[in-house]
Amino acid sequence: MNVIENPKPSAAGQSNPLVALDAYGQSPWLDFIQRSFIAEGKLKGLVDNDGLRGVTSNPSIFEKAMGHGTEYDAQFDKLLGEGLDDAGTIYEAMAIEDIRNGCAVLDPVWVATSGLDGYVSLEVSPYLGLQTEPTIAEARRLWKTVDRRNLMVKVPGTEPGVPAIRTLIEDGININVTLLFSLDAYKKVLEAYIAGLEARAAKGEKIDAIASVASFFVSRIDGKIDGAIDKRVAAGDKDAEALKAVRGKVAIANAKLAYQHYLEVTKSERWQKLAALGANPQRLLWASTGTKDKAYSDVLYVEELIGADTVNTMPPATMDAFRDHGTPRNSLVEDVDGAKKVLAEADRLGLDLPGVTATLVKEGVKSFEDAFDALLGAVAAKRTEKLGAKLAAMSVALPEALDKAVKESIETWRKDGTTRRIWAKDASVWTGGDEAKWLAWLNVPHERLAHVDELKAFQQDVKTGGFDSVLLLGMGGSSLGPEVLAETFGKQAGFPTLHVLDSTDPQQVVAFEKKVDLSKTLVIVSSKSGGTLEPNILKAYFFDRMKKAVGDKAGSHFVAVTDPGSHMEQVAKGDGFRKIFYGDKQIGGRYSVLSNFGLVPAAAMGLDLDTVLGEAIRMASSCASNVPVGQNPGAILGTVLGVSANHGRDKVTFVTSKDIYDLGAWLEQLLAESTGKIGRGLIPIDNETLGAPSVYGEDRVFAAVLLKGDSSQDAALDALAKAGHPVVRITLETKEQVIGEFFRWEFATAVAGAIIGIDAFDQPDVEASKVETRKLTDAYNSSGKLPAETAFATDGAFSFFTDEANQAKLGGATTLEPLLKALFDQAKAGDYIGLLAYIQREPKTIDWIEEARLAVRDGRHVATVAEFGPRFLHSTGQAYKGGPNSGVFLQITADDAADVAVPGEKYTFGVVKAAQARGDFDVLSERGRRALRVHVSGDLASGLDAIGKAIKAAA
Structure with a gap:
């Protein structure tokens, strides 16, 4: 030197x-x-x-x-x-x-x-x-x-x-x-x-x-x-x-x-x-x-x-x-x-x-981060611009105060690098519990792409296997995603039609059996834990029927999708199933649609797997760890939902195009089960025809997922936005972009959960209903009947049940219309009214419950949810029992026109459904929910007609 x-x-x-x-x-x-x-x-x-x-x-x-x-x-x-x-x-x-x-x-x-x-x-x-x-x-x-x-x-x-x-x-x-x-x-x-x-x-x-x-x-x-x-x-x-x-x-x-x-x-x-x-x-x-x-x-x-x-x-x-x-x-x-x-x-x-x-x-560390955010944000924005129609566009219209709060939250998340912490599987983003164990869904599109050959081989096997139907048996996360695929894409040329059964209603079980020719049907039994009651008894029923149809070849007509080491894996091996596909134990059911729980039925129905995974990966890349929150579509959506909930707008109304209508059912489970707990959360609202702004309170967010060219909802959404309601619009260029929406909304839900301050990956109150249901079915197996129950009032074909605290709130009413009015009167601004019907879900009953819920909404100016049991127990039921105590519930049960036995059990499908309804109601009562159960004896159609009229009058 x-x-x-x-x-x-x-x-x-x-x-x-x-x-x-x-x-x-x-x-x-x-x-x-x-x-x-x-x-x-x-x-x-x-x-x-x-x-x-x-x-x-x-x-x-x-x-x-x-x-x-x-x-x-x-x-x-x-x-x-x-x-x-x-x-x-x-x-x-x-x-x-x-x-x-x-x-x-x-x-x-x-x-x-x-x-x-x-x-x-x-x-x-x-x-x-x-x-x-x-x-x-x-x-x-x-x-x-x-x-x-x-x-x-x-x-x-x-x-x-x-x-x-x-x-x-x-x-x-x-x-x-x-x-x-x-x-x-x-x-x-x-x-x-x-x-x-x-x-x-x-x-x-x-x-x-x-x-x-x-x-x-x-x-x-x-x-x-x-x-x-x-x-x-x-x-x-x-x-x-x-x-x-x-x-x-x-x-x-x-x-x-x-x-x-x-x-x-x-x-x-x-x-x-x-x-x-x-x-x-x-x-x-x-x-x-x-x-x-x-x-x-x-x-x-x-x-x-x-x-x-x-x-x-x-x-x-x-x-x-x-x-x-x-x-x-x-x-x-x-x-x-x-x-x-x-x-x-x-x-x-x-x-x-x-x-x-x-x-x-x-400051230097922070300024370097800020500069990198600006760089990656600019690259992300140009990527979005260049991809154009390959990405579903999203726009957000918010009232001024909420818009300011959302922007402040986005900036806080940017400064704190919180979306990067999500990808790093940092549990402290939520509650610091075991959340890190449930985040494998973040990487599953890429992981499944690396193993797509197994799925393609299965797809070819199904195509050449002589099947004209695929019947999927599952509940909640195992069924709702595949149902979206079945309803959105329909039958694919050269492949069997996919049907999804997620009910213990005996009429519905029989109706699905009649839809298919079992000798030409592949049955997918989909159950993460392998121990859930409904998939197990549905498997028992259809396996028994399949043996009657094809004899010793029954096992070759069955495929299992389950987590490694589950009870269902043992059953599948014992019964010689055609194939066992495994889930990931670190992915919860409602986040599993892009794993084998969604991809196996997608393959079986003939969807192009490269397209499916390509759409998922494109949206996952849009939400990647290196994309600043201001350019991250999932994070932006989640921030809108989470901040809105914290500002009293905790009801999310889904608006979907007719051709993708079933996406709302999947979204319901995702939001409700993920966020509805410890007295907080989002209450999703699906299948509600939009009304004028005047019928809504100040507790709504409207989330529209529409196909390009569908302008049928534009006027209503514009009016809602003009009236100061938050409106999110997502425009899909093609139906295939529904796949990308799965990931966008999963990421958004994780973000919303963090902002609300809950663990977005557990479902503590779902198990409560299962426990009560098991008690009742065990009692039936022991005594041959369900424990006795006493109606506090009857009115013709109707019997009424509730707990003492709720009965005291009904003002001594003993007949249908006054009881419904007394129940609905308990709903105040910011509350919602739920119609929970343990009946067969079919076009007639779907129309009936929609008409009834709109009457309540328009008359009471409160949000309404309309659900079919036991399907909703593995979906929105978590939020109803564990979320904000703002629900007023009318449970509807009925005598079964015919019952169906469960092979190997003393109880029937009708008994299971009744036990599920009673167990659910018991938990609602235990949680201090405002609830009334009305049981219909005799003809169901006339009973529903009378209830519908009484609802309109009481509303």
Whole structure:
């Protein structure tokens, strides 16, 4: 190392101060990179004419070019065409191409300087600035991916970054240490560099091809210090003159003392041993050298920081200025005592340099994150623009106060990186419980794509197996997703028709049996736990029927979808099922539609699996961890839902196009079961014909998922938005985009759950109904009958049941219409009324319950839910029992016209349904819900007609 006191510039450098820096041992680097800058030869021109020796990059530079310019569009399109579909992957691929091209331009410098210079820097994700092991892994990955000897990986010199630097140097990776402000931090970084070299040398590995710079930020220090000085001077501080005397001097003094430490260390015996092995010094690199204060020279932080074995990385404007009027001199070693006095005076004056540098580190980490957010947000926005119709568009109209709250929440989530924490499976996003165990749904589209060949082989087997029907037996998450596929896409050419049965109603069981020819039917028994009552008794029934139809070949007509090790797996193996597909134990039922629980029926009905998974992956990529929340469609939707719930709008009304109507049933379960607990949550409302704004209270969010070209709901939605109701509109270009909506809404539900403050992945109150049902069915198996119950009143064909507390609220009414009126009178603003009918779900009853619920809504101006049991027990039942206590429930049960035996059991399907209804009502009563049960004896049609008329009158 040689410090030149009075250098003689070379002839080439006499008129170029940048070239003259070489004579003082300093290397000029450029803090800028851009594709066109390289392609047009401008970077090479700086190398050839200005003595440029290196390049640093940062997110702000890339953001302008990638997100807002056009020069990256060709590669952008190519990457999208190759399936690289998320913003982070696209950014990185484009950035790496620039880095590699820059490395090619600088490689001759690397050769000429024997590896001291000629580097291009690329930083690890700024999101990792405070994490050691992830930083190490990311740096190693980038080093391997870029695969250029003159790459420098930028790693922040934070406390967690220091051990990462040591490890990476030992690995032999070139490191540019960033975000250094204080002498103490620099000392730790230099120690890490030396220790890493020593560790590598101790293993007998070469250390002469490793380079590192320590980026010491300069002007930001003066920005903070000078700002404090100006405030105190303006306030008439008694030390005003002394304060003004150090203004603009602290940063340079700080840098000079850092350089003195460098000189001392490189003279040490410890360093000399490494130098003898060919080690390069870790040079100080002066960063943040653009002048912010117009009172100072625009080349201040270049001219005053020149010295041997240093680097100055300049933004283009500063480099141009220094080339034009810079005056090189050996300034770093000038008046070191004066620098010490400046820092001592700053300390005396209470300018708190240590506090300032600590703050700057925190702000630096945050500003890097903010810049990366802006970069990835710009890339994500351009991705959305380029994908166009391949992505379902979403618009949100909110009243002013709610819009402000939603935007504030989005910004908070952005600052906190909360969506990244979701992808990192951080349970503290929710309650800090076992949520991390239930997040495999995030990655399941990609995971299933890797195993799609098994599904395609099964699909071919079904196609050639002689089946004309597929009958899926399941409940809740195992049935509702496949039902959406069946109802949305219908029969596919050359494949069997998919039917989904999710009821214990004996009439419904028989009706589905009559829909199919069992000898030509493949039965899918779908049950995650394998122990759920309904799929087990449905399997028993249809397996028995199948044996009657095909004899010993019955097992070959059955497929199981279940979790590994479940009871259903044992049954399937014992009965010789055609195939067993496994679920993932870390995916809850309602999040399982993109796992085998949805993909196996999709394959069986003949859907194109590449299309299905492609749609899912495209939306998952839109919601990826590297997509800032403001560009993340799932996170935005979830924020709207969660913030709305916290502002009293906890009812979500779904509006869907006719051709995708069944999506609402799946959405009901997802939202209700995920969010409805501990007295909080969202109450979903499906299949409700939209009314005028006047029939709604201030407790609604309207979420429309409509096919392009369907304008049938536009006028109603426009009127609702104009009246101040929150309206979300999602427009699907094709029905296939329903698949993407599965993921969007799953992600949104997870976000909404976090904002509401609950565990979005458990369902504590579903089990309560199951327990009560088991008690009743066990009692039946023991005694041959259900426990006796006594109606508190009867009215012709109607018997009425409730608990004592609820009976007291009914005002002594004993006949149908007065009882319904007394029940409905209990509903106040913000409440909802639920019609829960344990009857066969068929077109006639669906029309009946819709007509009844609209009468209640329009008459009472409260939200209404209309559900069929026992189907809803595995769906919205969780919210009714565990969510906000704002529901008023009318449960309707009836005598079965005919019953059906369950093979191997004493109880029948009718008994099970009755036990489920009674168990559900018992839990509603236990939870203090306002509820009345009316039982219909005799003819169901006439009974429903009478109830419908009474509801209209009572409403």
